[in-house]
Amino acid sequence: MSEQPVFKPFPLCTSCHAQTIAATFLSVARKIPSLKRFAYLPDGEKIVMEVSTPKGWKESDPTVVLVHGLCGSSRSNYMTRIARKLYKGKVRSIRLNLRGCGLGKGHGTKMYHSESSEDIWEALKEIKRDAPNSPIILVGFSLGGNFVLKTVGDRGEEAKALIDKVISVNPPIDMHSSIEHLSQNTFYERYFMAALREEVAYRHETFNKLPPIRIPVEMGLMDFIDFYIAPQSGQNNGRDYYHACSSGRLIHNIAVDCHILFAFDDPIVDCTIVDYKEVPENVDIVVTETGGHLGFLGIPGEKRGFHWMDSLLLEWIFEDHK
Numbered sequence: 001m002s003e004q005p006v007f008k009p010f011p012l013c014t015s016c017h018a019q020t021i022a023a024t025f026l027s028v029a030r031k032i033p034s035l036k037r038f039a040y041l042p043d044g045e046k047i048v049m050e051v052s053t054p055k056g057w058k059e060s061d062p063t064v065v066l067v068h069g070l071c072g073s074s075r076s077n078y079m080t081r082i083a084r085k086l087y088k089g090k091v092r093s094i095r096l097n098l099r100g101c102g103l104g105k106g107h108g109t110k111m112y113h114s115e116s117s118e119d120i121w122e123a124l125k126e127i128k129r130d131a132p133n134s135p136i137i138l139v140g141f142s143l144g145g146n147f148v149l150k151t152v153g154d155r156g157e158e159a160k161a162l163i164d165k166v167i168s169v170n171p172p173i174d175m176h177s178s179i180e181h182l183s184q185n186t187f188y189e190r191y192f193m194a195a196l197r198e199e200v201a202y203r204h205e206t207f208n209k210l211p212p213i214r215i216p217v218e219m220g221l222m223d224f225i226d227f228y229i230a231p232q233s234g235q236n237n238g239r240d241y242y243h244a245c246s247s248g249r250l251i252h253n254i255a256v257d258c259h260i261l262f263a264f265d266d267p268i269v270d271c272t273i274v275d276y277k278e279v280p281e282n283v284d285i286v287v288t289e290t291g292g293h294l295g296f297l298g299i300p301g302e303k304r305g306f307h308w309m310d311s312l313l314l315e316w317i318f319e320d321h322k
Helices: 016-025 077-088 116-130 143-161 175-183 186-206 221-232 238-245 248-253 308-318
Strands: 035-040 046-052 063-067 092-096 136-141 165-169 257-263 283-288
Touching: 016 077, 035 116, 046 077, 046 116, 063 077, 063 116, 063 143, 077 092, 077 136, 077 308, 092 116, 116 136, 116 143, 136 143, 136 308, 143 165, 143 248, 143 257, 165 308, 175 186, 175 221, 175 238, 186 221, 221 238, 257 308
Parallel strands: 063 092, 063 136, 136 165, 165 257, 257 283
Antiparallel strands: 035 046, 046 092
């Protein structure tokens, strides 16, 4: 589908950890004008979206729906940074919060899990009803990248009714492999476990129908999925959860145009498990040697510049709308 892009890391951020951490903590995006909107789900709960519509946008123009990663939200740096660039390019963006995340905190008893692709589909139906002539480009980051691939992979040709294109960055398409990969690095595992422990504590303190819960301080991510996430998502154990949640087994069924971006040195997601024999022609996979996890901080002045990932995503978004 496209020429394979070449990524060269910023000289001071050549390691995967420097790329990942610098992009997370040193890259600050300014806010953009947005309206809060609810998407109502079949089980009576709701998720919150931030809609940013620039002046001059027409209903026939594309809408880009952005989905964040684990412990992220519509206000995550990469989300607001991309949305701001789309806004300047006169493209409407909708930043979707998964259940209980960001502005949606306190609006639902359930946690985002293997069925989050169903929530995304319901939100897309509402978006399409409001602007039926606007092509939808669905973009997901990290865990959100896995969810958007599962959204289109589950539905095959049916997905074309709502989605024109899907883009996924650093998705954990094999959840078990990626959780094992992440757990090898104590820093990242502790970071995510601290955030997840806080999310769970808030939910159980906020909603009376949820019983008191204690998550052992020493519990790692794999044990946490067995202990909490799998039962919450209706699965018997972590193994069943990983299978239900992973999009890799569905890539062969993706019918919409699709771009996937991986970094070989990603410290969080294992990208070595792609079965290229199962990848259809409409799915374009780019694997860079370096870049870390949602990093891809490049060289200013060179093609695609410092925020290399952003520039590549914008190229993919606009390639059919020049």
